[in-house]
Amino acid sequence: MDGAGRSFTEMDQGRNRGAQERYEAMVEEFLDPLYRTALRLTGHRSDAEDLVQETFLRAWRSFDRFQEGTNARAWLFKILMNAYIDRYRRSHREPERVDQEDIGEFYLSNRVHGSTEFSERGNPEAFIERIMDEHVRKALSQLPAPFRMAVVLADIEGFSYKEISEILDIPLGTVMSRLHRGRQQLRQALWEYAMENRRVSGE
Amino acid sequence: MDCEQVIRLLWTWLDRELEVEVSQEVEEHVRACLRCKEHADFERRLREIIQTCCKKDKAPAGLRARLLALLAESSHGGDALSGH
Numbered sequence: 001m002d003g004a005g006r007s008f009t010e011m012d013q014g015r016n017r018g019a020q021e022r023y024e025a026m027v028e029e030f031l032d033p034l035y036r037t038a039l040r041l042t043g044h045r046s047d048a049e050d051l052v053q054e055t056f057l058r059a060w061r062s063f064d065r066f067q068e069g070t071n072a073r074a075w076l077f078k079i080l081m082n083a084y085i086d087r088y089r090r091s092h093r094e095p096e097r098v099d100q101e102d103i104g105e106f107y108l109s110n111r112v113h114g115s116t117e118f119s120e121r122g123n124p125e126a127f128i129e130r131i132m133d134e135h136v137r138k139a140l141s142q143l144p145a146p147f148r149m150a151v152v153l154a155d156i157e158g159f160s161y162k163e164i165s166e167i168l169d170i171p172l173g174t175v176m177s178r179l180h181r182g183r184q185q186l187r188q189a190l191w192e193y194a195m196e197n198r199r200v201s202g203e
Numbered sequence: 204m205d206c207e208q209v210i211r212l213l214w215t216w217l218d219r220e221l222e223v224e225v226s227q228e229v230e231e232h233v234r235a236c237l238r239c240k241e242h243a244d245f246e247r248r249l250r251e252i253i254q255t256c257c258k259k260d261k262a263p264a265g266l267r268a269r270l271l272a273l274l275a276e277s278s279h280g281g282d283a284l285s286g287h
């Protein structure tokens with residue numbers, strides 16, 4: 001909390017009222033997306049709040065260098081990701097070594113469409129309805145951080161590959177492979193939770 | 204384009220990140236092939252579910268207030284500092 005708890009005061013000299021108003025509007029506009037992303041990254045509400053505060057402090061510090069009319073959303077997300085990596089550098093490094101078997105593109109879709117439920121109902125809604133919010137959150141939280149960052153940016157925030165490559169400072173090919181593996185793992189986890197849930201509910 | 208190629212490109216296609224010509228080929232195949240269409244529809248639906256879930260998380264009011272207060276405080280301090 002200490003690092004993020006500093007006030008804005010020490011780096012605001014010479015800022016005019018207009019800059020502050022523009023910045024305030026930015027806070028209003030991007031607070032929710034940044035917070036929910038921080039929550040996906042850290043897994044804890046208080047850590048997410050600290051991370052968002054740190055992000056807005058850093059952003060304010062370099063607001064002079066921010067060009068009006070450029071991609072404010074991508075700029076703020078880049079600052080958020082860097083703040084996260086700085087804080088959790090160790091946990092960020094580890095997952096790169098995770099070796100994962102290729103389970104195929106449509107592991108989940110294949111299983112769902114091959115299920116008896118599907119052949120009975122003719123659509124995958126029975127499975128879809130069984131996916132709980134807590135399953136989605138848990139499945140995302142279990143992805144290695146580099147995969148999770150790519151998946152969250154693409155699938156929740158809707159950034160393009162090029163934007164993600166700039167936000168995470170990685171080549172396009174790496175964006176695609178992280179997304180691919182992240183999505184595979186996410187689907188595998190969702191299938192497992194859905195199966196557990198089914199057993200528990202006694203179907 | 205056959206199913207195997209389409210399956211390999213499907214996520215990139217759904218992400219709208221394929222070249223125009225390739226994207227059109229995938230689209231034509233998906234329109235004609237029930238199996239690939241099922242995968243595509245399912246993936247779209249799944250993404251919707253994931254988005255809806257995660258977008259429910261809103262920043263706490265306290266955080267918003269704290270950020271705006273820090274900013275206001277900074278402008279206050281800034282005025283004082285600008286005098287020297």
Ligand SMILES: [Zn+2]
Nearest residue numbers: 206236238239
């Ligand atoms: Zn096909």
